[in-house]
């Protein structure tokens with residue numbers, strides 16, 4: 001069996017928005033090149049936790065943290081951290097596609113151009129490889145210079161994945177990826193995640209326990225306490241995510257919500 005390497009180590013991590021504690025004392029080790037799901041009831045801090053893994057929530061207001069989040073040993077909340085670099089290494093894909101109002105090609109090339117200049121032929125190759133990796137090349141190869149906003153919702157979501165892949169992240173964070181997608185578009189995204197699993201560390205938030213069972217290797221179950229502060233209840237291999245292996249609070253959540 002391959003040795004499991006920790007990509008992100010979270011140690012006694014608490015998170016505050018405007019001095020209000022949202023998440024308390026979370027510790028977990030997110031394994032490299034595995035898929036980790038984050039589940040839990042609405043409002044328990046899943047999205048906040050996900051965003052704190054690449055400091056995206058600092059774009060949303062005054063934040064404070066306690067404890068540590070280490071990415072391959074480096075504290076991402078350290079003073080010297082280059083945020084642009086961090087967010088390239090740990091990239092976010094949101095529930096709703098957030099493409100730029102520009103062509104399909106330019107959307108994928110955008111982040112690559114920010115890193116540095118590439119000859120056109122090299123850029124073309126990077127864009128093509130990213131679109132192929134995101135399994136959307138065949139659908140868009142003849143309209144690369146058309147607006148990305150003309151694509152279907154599911155195609156836009158795969159284009160967002162291509163845009164993220166183009167800058168070669170090590171980790172992809174996904175927040176409720178398949179919300180609003182029909183079953184076929186959902187299946188395509190899930191197949192895509194399956195294909196990416198050997199090369200990338202993926203962390204995703206989901207309310208869909210079947211999807212979590214199908215896709216993830218590990219599951220982090222959050223809940224909120226009586227003060228409505230989010231806490232980690234369990235972190236376990238997903239195959240243990242059946243009601244009888246959870247403690248009673250997890251069991252209530254899993255069976256009550258999803259049966």
Ligand SMILES: Nc1ncnc2c1ncn2[C@@H]1O[C@H](COP(=O)(O)OP(=O)(O)OP(=O)(O)O)[C@@H](O)[C@H]1O
Nearest residue numbers: 017022040041042043044045046047048049060061
């Ligand atoms: N930018 C923000 N500023 C202040 N409070 C916020 C902000 N974003 C989220 N919160 C609060 O943090 C708490 C957790 O929200 P979060 O969105 O992380 O929960 P969640 O578990 O992802 O919920 P859901 O499953 O409904 O998406 C909520 O009480 C929410 O109001």
